[in-house]
Amino acid sequence: MNCLEFRRRIGAEPRSRAPELLAHRDSCKDGCAAFWQRAQRFDDDLEAALAIPVPEGLVERVLLAQATGERRRQMGRRRAWMAMAASVVIAFAGVGMMWRQSDLNSLPALAVAHMPGEIDALSLTRPMSDAQVEAGFVGRATRLKGPMPAGVTYVRDCTVGPYPAVHLVTRVGDEPVVALYMPGKMDTRFATFERDGWEGRQMPLPGGTLVVLAQRGASRGAMDAAERGWRAAIEGPAAQTVGQI
């Protein structure tokens, strides 16, 4: 390295500790060491001059601005979370209300709700004649296609919710089983249910929907027998055979 190069680099980077610069400084006999010393003094003065006083409280103001901004962001985030949580609660409540409304209008709910008005029919024991039972179906513009089940103690045409129905009570053994046949109410679902002290089955038939109900604790055999009897009577023997295949 020559003196010109040395001085050019020291003139730009006086604080450089590059080995080749230090080597030239220590070996040069043309005054480069003195030049280096002057450059260091100049930069000492420059550093001192540029180190202007820092305003009092600058650090605190910077930290306060950051803490305030961070707190505001946290509050914003918290508000957003609360709004989201409220939205979720409202959504769940809405879905719950819709589900409840839908459940209240379901056929099992309507059938069970229908029962208190005719609860006395469960205590009747005197069998009705086939003609009386037939008349109940005729009132709903429908006819039985199969043999009448034995032990029918009650028949009446009434409405279950909005649906016209034939309300029947059959005694199987000593247990009353209710059958609600809604001609024209077409539903494809078969369902069993338990609600408000009642056990029931809902089943689709070719011309309508049959709901069989018994008070909780009734024997399964009694309900099976009532279901079989009314299906055979409503669908007729042929349909029953096809249904079994």
Place this chain on the structure above:
Amino acid sequence: MPPVHKDVNPKQRQYEAMVRALSADLYRFAFWLSRNESVAQDLVQETFLRAWKNLDSLRDAESAKPWLITILRREHARLYERKRLDTVELDDTVPEEAAFASPERSGDAAQVRDAMLKLPDKYREPLAMQVLGGMSCDEIAAATDQQPGAVMTQLFRARQRLKDLLGGRAAAEGGRK
């Protein structure tokens, strides 16, 4: 100076330590960049706020100061753009008295400061980055999108210009014997 909170998370501790360690240097750099005390304070505050948001990108303590200086230069450029659009400057190159309100006001330091304020931006900025930021030519070149050789020339000329402005003092200290 004690920390604000003892039980703070590591990010907050890192941030506070960085503010305490580097705010003075950063303020001085901001002042020599903007030549205005209140603008410098605003720049420091904005720089640290931006640094807080991006603190995860800072990998090691050594690079904190160059990183902050880079952020501050961007903030200053933004501010300059806004000011150029929004206001009509009468004379914003006059430094505020408060900046030099210290016993060092008189004598050589004051002369050096006056000379520094007269340096063109292209010389004053890299010189402040080097003297106050401790940045090498290569680091300044990387931060300013220039070639290291160009930065070296600017730094050389900045010092020469300062010496010229300082007159006899420069002749006594910087001239070749």
